[in-house]
Amino acid sequence: SQQGEEDPQALSIQEGENATMNCSYKTSINNLQWYRQNSGRGLVHLILIRSNEREKHSGRLRVTLDTSKKSSSLLITASRAADTASYFCATDTAGTASKLTFGTGTRLQVTL
Amino acid sequence: DGGITQSPKYLFRKEGQNVTLSCEQNLNHDAMYWYRQDPGQGLRLIYYSQIVNDFQKGDIAEGYSVSREKKESFPLTVTSAQKNPTAFYLCASSMWGEQYFGPGTRLTVT
Numbered sequence: 001s002q003q004g005e006e007d008p009q010a011l012s013i014q015e016g017e018n019a020t021m022n023c024s025y026k027t028s029i030n031n032l033q034w035y036r037q038n039s040g041r042g043l044v045h046l047i048l049i050r051s052n053e054r055e056k057h058s059g060r061l062r063v064t065l066d067t068s069k070k071s072s073s074l075l076i077t078a079s080r081a082a083d084t085a086s087y088f089c090a091t092d093t094a095g096t097a098s099k100l101t102f103g104t105g106t107r108l109q110v111t112l
Numbered sequence: 113d114g115g116i117t118q119s120p121k122y123l124f125r126k127e128g129q130n131v132t133l134s135c136e137q138n139l140n141h142d143a144m145y146w147y148r149q150d151p152g153q154g155l156r157l158i159y160y161s162q163i164v165n166d167f168q169k170g171d172i173a174e175g176y177s178v179s180r181e182k183k184e185s186f187p188l189t190v191t192s193a194q195k196n197p198t199a200f201y202l203c204a205s206s207m208w209g210e211q212y213f214g215p216g217t218r219l220t221v222t
Contacts, residue, residue, distance in 0.1 A: 031209055033209070033210065033211075035211075040200075040216070040218075041215060041216065042116075042202055042204075042213030042214050042215045042216050043155075043202070043204075043211075043213045044213070045210045045211065045212070048209060048210060088154055088155070090211075092209065098143045098160065098162055098206060098209075099157065099160060099170075100145075100157075100211060101157070102147075102154040102155040102156075103154050104153060104154045105153075105154050
């Protein structure tokens with residue numbers, strides 16, 4: 001079963017613009033993570049935010065978490081063509097910290 | 113793709129044959145995972161193992177089997193009982209929460 005749903009399913013922007021993608025989930029979580037996947041490749045971990053955190057930054061990435069709305073957002077600032085990829089959120093729940101449930105992903109296209 | 117290797121990158125099999133996908137890690141991680149990804153979809157968990165000689169079913173274990181005889185290795189067998197085996201298979205490992213993924217194996221069954 002898919003715990004998370006990303007929105008939008010696809011996003012096309014120009015280089016230099018900001019990209020925002022959202023993730024909604026259904027049950028209470030311990031942590032939420034964001035991953036990136038280039039076409040036909042494995043996933044790469046971007047950032048982890050704990051349920052007691054509201055915002056986290058890493059380079060050009062900013063993640064927010066609203067546990068009352070069961071949602072998270074990933075903001076990529078000043079996007080580059082190399083940011084073109086699919087982005088997935090993944091959640092884990094209490095007692096199953098090693099088991100992640102992935103969302104359906106947002107496909108980001110950054111054009112020159 | 114870190115210290116996780118999957119082989120082969122592409123695999124072709126005839127319907128009715130079992131096939132084993134390899135996953136090896138040199139990260140000294142206790143936990144390992146197998147996921148299946150269908151076109152345009154997210155990842156679905158097939159099996160996972162938190163320690164050697166122990167593994168649990170994920171959300172879509174039917175038609176698959178695994179073993180965990182060594183910490184470094186977690187092979188996945190796709191059996192003839194799996195009705196739609198054609199997919200992209202991803203292996204991952206973790207220590208604390210963040211998962212490290214291999215490059216994947218694309219299996220095509222005809």
